[in-house]
Amino acid sequence: MHLILFLPFTPPPPPPPPPPLFSQCLLWVLVVLERNANGHRQRKVLLVEDTRINRIILRKVLQNLNLLCDEAENGKIAVDLHVQGNSYDLILMDKEMPVMDGHEATRQLRLMGVKTPIIALTGNALQSDRELFFEAGVNDFQTKPLSRDKLVQLLIRHGVESSIPAAG
């Protein structure tokens, strides 16, 4: 006589259907990996900032807000990341950087057709700085240092709020 056990079984959520073309397979794998436990795509931010300490601090703020983060030390690296096919939900763009500054990087990204919200970050609150950045194509402007609360407001304003964990 054999004993058969019936155990409760909750099927896992179905994976997204695989793409028809082989060339899209890698992108599909990345999308699946980026999904968190709830099946929602984790939001990704590009941090463009030359000062290492500033990157470390902002990276931690973004991690604590459950956001993925890529980093670029200058505007050229930011542009190259897009040329390589990367896309982001938000870009934090410093102004003064070596090789390519924030104004030029913003201009080039807009010329490439990048529609991602770009938030200009600068240590100066000069009106001329704001105007130059908005002419280049940024969506918003903030003075540094960027606090957690200010960043949360920016995320909400630009539609990245789904990644924010509950306060406390």
Added chain:
Amino acid sequence: MGKNHEAGSGKEEDAMQLAVAKQQYGEHMDSLRAEGLLDDQFLELQQLQDESSPDFVEEVVLLFIQDSGRIIKNLADSLEQKPVNFKKVDAHVHQFKGSSSSIGAKRVKAVCIMLHMCCDRQDQQGCLLALEHVKREFDLIKGKLQTMLELEKQIVALGGTPPFMDR
């Protein structure tokens, strides 16, 4: 009863030492704020420390000290060049101003702004004088931050957590 009494006294003494260490820490941090050496941005930094990054503040502070020493040397070297490349000097000042602002080193940031203004005017003597102010302010905050880290280590060694983690 004798051994229990001694163990109890030992624990009481530890608790007293911990309380004293925490008080010293609190007074030290109060003085840093009262003297204008640190602003609220440092509180933001402390709030980022958590279980996943238990040494975050120490890591950032030590990196700031290390990077700043290098930047000050670069500034001194750049200002000795003939002729002075003020654009290069200003790039170093910009880095230092940015990092000091990010950790809340308020007075260092203020003297960096003075140095930046001298670069704008291409005033070499002014830059050299401002650099002396920068060095003085940096040495001051460096010593105070190192004392802060020592006090935190003492608190942890006595079985406590740094006061800013009590939330």
